[in-house]
Amino acid sequence: MRKELNKIREVLSKLAADAQIYDQTNIIPDLARKALFEERLFKSQSRQLSHYVKESQALVIHVQALIDSNSANSIIAFQCEKLVDQCQAIKKELSSQELQGRSYKIDKASKAKQFAKKQQNSGDNFKWLAQKIMSNSQHLYQELSKHHEYRSRFNQRIHQLNEQLAKANQDQKIGLQQEILKLQKRLGQCNKAIYFIEQKIENLEKGKRPF
Numbered sequence: 001m002r003k004e005l006n007k008i009r010e011v012l013s014k015l016a017a018d019a020q021i022y023d024q025t026n027i028i029p030d031l032a033r034k035a036l037f038e039e040r041l042f043k044s045q046s047r048q049l050s051h052y053v054k055e056s057q058a059l060v061i062h063v064q065a066l067i068d069s070n071s072a073n074s075i076i077a078f079q080c081e082k083l084v085d086q087c088q089a090i091k092k093e094l095s096s097q098e099l100q101g102r103s104y105k106i107d108k109a110s111k112a113k114q115f116a117k118k119q120q121n122s123g124d125n126f127k128w129l130a131q132k133i134m135s136n137s138q139h140l141y142q143e144l145s146k147h148h149e150y151r152s153r154f155n156q157r158i159h160q161l162n163e164q165l166a167k168a169n170q171d172q173k174i175g176l177q178q179e180i181l182k183l184q185k186r187l188g189q190c191n192k193a194i195y196f197i198e199q200k201i202e203n204l205e206k207g208k209r210p211f
Contacts, residue, residue, distance in 0.1 A: 008083050015090050017162040019049040021155050056086045144197045154187040
């Protein structure tokens with residue numbers, strides 16, 4: 001049982017790093033007030049995935065205490081099964097968020113084409129205006145795509161550094177932590193830029209001034 005528990009600890013350690021990235025890059029705002037999982041699986045009702053990982057890590061400590069106190073195997077087994085279910089749920093949510101992010105980017109690109117086509121069909125009398133709006137729209141979507149690419153690179157680098165941090169000695173950890181903090185700051189700035197670009201696009205598509 002101890003061996004299985006150690007494996008779960010290792011899994012949760014990796015999930016903790018992935019959850020941190022998830023929380024920084026969750027781009028599906030419509031779901032902001034909904035819990036990620038059912039109450040039967042987690043007590044937490046948060047949208048922050050890291051909260052659920054912490055709950056699972058707390059359960060690991062509880063199971064370890066049960067083992068140390070020679071509690072009934074049936075009780076320990078039940079809690080271990082719950083831990084496995086929690087880990088699988090967290091992994092599934094991480095995969096789901098990645099797919100949602102891809103779908104979101106594809107949808108934005110599709111909207112850009114539809115908007116440009118609509119402007120082209122608005123009539124010859126407004127052709128000059130349509131061309132101007134199309135130009136602004138295309139520029140904004142190019143900027144949006146570019147910043148999504150920046151964010152993806154930041155995420156990958158942060159993930160790599162977190163993996164290095166887990167294996168680093170004490171002297172190496174300080175430098176890695178500082179680099180991670182710098183990248184997280186840049187990631188935050190990138191997220192803000194994405195938000196403002198999206199707002200400009202929405203205003204443009206509603207017929208408002210983009211700037």
